[in-house]
Amino acid sequence: xxxxxxxxxxxxxxxxxxxxxxxxxxxxxxxxxxxxxxxxxxxxxxxxxxxxxxxxxxxxxxxxxxxxxxxxxxxxxxxxxxxxxxxxxxxxxxxxxxxxxxxxxxxxxxxxxxxxxxxxxxxxxxxxxxxxxxxxxxxxxxxxxxxxxxxxxxxxxxxxxxxxxxxxxxxxxxxxxxxxxxxxxxxxxxxxxxxxxxxxxxxxxxxxxxxxxxxxxxxxxxxxxxxxxxxxxxxxxxxxxxxxxxxxxxxxxxxxxxxxxxxxxxxxxxxxxxxxxxxxxxxxxxxxxxxxxxxxxxxxxxxxxxxxxxxxxxxxxxxxxxxxxxxxxxxxxxxxxxxxxxxxxxxxxxxxxxxxxx
Amino acid sequence: xxxxxxxxxxxxxxxxxxxxxxxxxxxxxxxxxxxxxxxxxxxxxxxxxxxxxxxxxxxxxxxxxxxxxxxxxxxxxxxxxxxxxxxxxxxxxxxxxxxxxxxxxxxxxxxxxxxxxxxxx
Amino acid sequence: xxxxxxxxxxxxxxxxxxxxxxxxxxxxxxxxxxxxxxxxxxxxxxxxxxxxxxxxxxxxxxxxxxxxxxxxxxxxxxxxxxxxxxxxxxxxxxxxxxxxxxxxxxxxxxxxxxxxxxxxxxxxxxxxxxxxxxxxxxxxxxxxxxxx
Numbered sequence: 001x002x003x004x005x006x007x008x009x010x011x012x013x014x015x016x017x018x019x020x021x022x023x024x025x026x027x028x029x030x031x032x033x034x035x036x037x038x039x040x041x042x043x044x045x046x047x048x049x050x051x052x053x054x055x056x057x058x059x060x061x062x063x064x065x066x067x068x069x070x071x072x073x074x075x076x077x078x079x080x081x082x083x084x085x086x087x088x089x090x091x092x093x094x095x096x097x098x099x100x101x102x103x104x105x106x107x108x109x110x111x112x113x114x115x116x117x118x119x120x121x122x123x124x125x126x127x128x129x130x131x132x133x134x135x136x137x138x139x140x141x142x143x144x145x146x147x148x149x150x151x152x153x154x155x156x157x158x159x160x161x162x163x164x165x166x167x168x169x170x171x172x173x174x175x176x177x178x179x180x181x182x183x184x185x186x187x188x189x190x191x192x193x194x195x196x197x198x199x200x201x202x203x204x205x206x207x208x209x210x211x212x213x214x215x216x217x218x219x220x221x222x223x224x225x226x227x228x229x230x231x232x233x234x235x236x237x238x239x240x241x242x243x244x245x246x247x248x249x250x251x252x253x254x255x256x257x258x259x260x261x262x263x264x265x266x267x268x269x270x271x272x273x274x275x276x277x278x279x280x281x282x283x284x285x286x287x288x289x290x291x292x293x294x295x296x297x298x299x300x301x302x303x304x305x306x307x308x309x310x311x312x313x314x315x316x317x318x319x320x321x322x323x324x325x326x327x328x329x330x331x332x333x334x335x336x337x338x339x340x341x342x343x344x345x346x347x348x349x350x351x352x353x354x355x356x357x358x
Numbered sequence: 359x360x361x362x363x364x365x366x367x368x369x370x371x372x373x374x375x376x377x378x379x380x381x382x383x384x385x386x387x388x389x390x391x392x393x394x395x396x397x398x399x400x401x402x403x404x405x406x407x408x409x410x411x412x413x414x415x416x417x418x419x420x421x422x423x424x425x426x427x428x429x430x431x432x433x434x435x436x437x438x439x440x441x442x443x444x445x446x447x448x449x450x451x452x453x454x455x456x457x458x459x460x461x462x463x464x465x466x467x468x469x470x471x472x473x474x475x476x477x478x479x
Numbered sequence: 480x481x482x483x484x485x486x487x488x489x490x491x492x493x494x495x496x497x498x499x500x501x502x503x504x505x506x507x508x509x510x511x512x513x514x515x516x517x518x519x520x521x522x523x524x525x526x527x528x529x530x531x532x533x534x535x536x537x538x539x540x541x542x543x544x545x546x547x548x549x550x551x552x553x554x555x556x557x558x559x560x561x562x563x564x565x566x567x568x569x570x571x572x573x574x575x576x577x578x579x580x581x582x583x584x585x586x587x588x589x590x591x592x593x594x595x596x597x598x599x600x601x602x603x604x605x606x607x608x609x610x611x612x613x614x615x616x617x618x619x620x621x622x623x624x625x626x627x
Contacts, residue, residue: 029478046476052591053476143476152588153474154555155605156564156571156580157388158381158505161498168476196486197493199385205493244496323486366521367514370574374513377569378506382499388572388581392609395573400616404623417521418514420540421547422573423609429540430613434621443625450617456541457548457575458610461582462602464552469586469598472556 007221010188017126018181019333020133020174021072024289025064027142027168030278033268038290040067046143046168053143054093057086060170061097061139068135068172079103079174080131083122085114086139087281088148093139111310112236113190114138115171115285116329119306120187122175123331137172140280149200149315162202164238165274167267171285180336182296187331188221190214192312194325200318204241204276207309210326211237212248214307218330219254226256230301233292234328235284235308236264238276263287284308302335362416369415373422392423399427429453505568512563512570520547544575551579556587581605
């Protein structure tokens with residue numbers, strides 16, 4: 001029965017859902033960071049000429065999805081599902097954008113973890129033969145997130161040193177059942193984890209335990225070690241969060257080396273006054289769909305574990321003094337390579353037999 | 359003249375300094391800080407201490423929100439002594455009406471003209 | 480190890496690991512900018528007194544506040560105030576500027592949701608507690624004074 005599953009929470013895609021196209025779009029501040037040359041499109045205006053930031057966020061998502069379709073020369077009629085989410089209440093940016101595309105839409109909310117969640121679900125749909133092509137896309141906007149989760153933009157207050165900066169940006173990946181290209185090989189779904197952090201500014205500390213739970217689970221399920229990956233990248237733990245994450249992983253017996261990085265920490269350079277770095281659903285999405293996938297195409301990385309992390313809080317729960325439950329989903333993306341794929345298959349088979357026998 | 363301004367600067371500066379210490383030590387948000395200092399002003403005027411601070415610091419003691427609280431308390435005390443029981447209700451807001459009304463009116467027109475902007479740093 | 484114990488340990492670890500605000504610069508800026516705003520208030524007060532010698536002290540105080548509030552609202556509108564406030568911290572929050580900015584920023588922020596239910600309704604999202612507490616605390620003072 002569980003032939004496509006490893007251990008408790010990892011699923012394996014035998015039919016290799018391929019990455020057919022990817023596209024990223026960011027705002028001005030993000031473009032001043034170190035990854036400027038990798039982004040596909042840089043917005044001149046955070047409002048996109050619209051009347052409100054919410055409309056702008058929708059516009060960014062729509063343009064990103066269209067960009068991914070154009071870039072990969074994908075026939076729009078072949079697309080079966082659009083899968084995505086964002087940070088706003090009732091995920092209005094994604095669902096409102098989806099009405100223009102007139103395609104079956106699967107709206108997800110995993111806060112900042114939505115990118116890896118949508119990739120995992122999109123890959124599963126293709127692997128199971130339920131779809132030929134799916135679009136997985138997420139978006140976030142600094143100004144909409146700020147007004148929903150924090151305070152009015154013009155309010156004169158000081159950001160605490162543990163805070164992060166919501167990224168204005170979006171990323172879209174088109175997965176397909178075609179024969180060649182980089183592919184999603186497995187996904188590990190995370191558990192909701194809560195270590196009792198109540199400070200809504202300190203997202204890194206809240207999300208790090210969720211990330212470590214998922215990664216440990218992934219290593220147990222697959223019998224892999226951190227060294228088996230060229231790059232392990234978390235979504236938006238930020239500088240503090242990723243330090244905590246390293247400590248937590250070491251505590252569990254997995255020492256992360258130089259192959260570990262964090263999108264939130266990567267996207268802004270130090271002098272940009274963002275304190276712990278970037279956050280938001282668009283943070284991991286834009287870095288994955290620019291730098292990481294481009295470097296995979298270039299052959300720099302062969303096997304990447306992409307794990308976006310999300311804090312599942314709302315303004316109400318924060319005001320009521322509740323702790324912050326968090327989640328992290330991991331997907332493994334592999335580069336098409338004759339030798340290494342064989343090796344992957346071998347490592348996948350062994351634990352599968354063991355688990356099903358007991 | 360110069361001495362007056364030095365006193366104003368010191369009084370206002372020290373009040374803000376206390377506020378900043380509270381912000382960094384207790385992670386209070388600005389709304390809580392405002393409420394706390396305003397209530398402090400009401401209390402200090404209520405027990406009759408704050409007048410000495412105002413005599414010393416002038417605008418340094420009246421411009422901070424703590425002075426807003428002081429005006430409230432002062433208004434209530436005055437109205438209670440002249441109008442009796444009704445003064446409890448009328449005194450406070452009447453005395454601070456200028457500040458509240460100015461904030462509301464200017465905000466109203468400013469908001470009609472300007473939009474909030476994305477922040478870059 | 481049960482969950483509560485684990486969480487307690489984790490939170491202690493997090494707070495030891497979290498970076499603290501560099502205190503001295505922020506304290507310095509709060510002190511200087513707060514002091515300067517008050518000096519400006521005094522300047523307005525003195526100027527008005529020179530121009531209108533007939534004004535009482537209470538009237539002068541009210542006009543001073545109105546001038547400061549007006550400047551704050553304009554600076555908030557053109558998007559400069561929060562840049563100053565980022566350095567000043569309590570230096571701009573504690574003076575009446577903080578109160579005016581909290582009303583003005585909320586009004587601008589919710590303007591896009593309409594004038595009645597957006598701007599007018601949400602104007603006091605930050606400053607509302609201040610006004611409510613002002614009324615409650617001054618009423619308490621009034622009751623105490625009525626009794627003695």
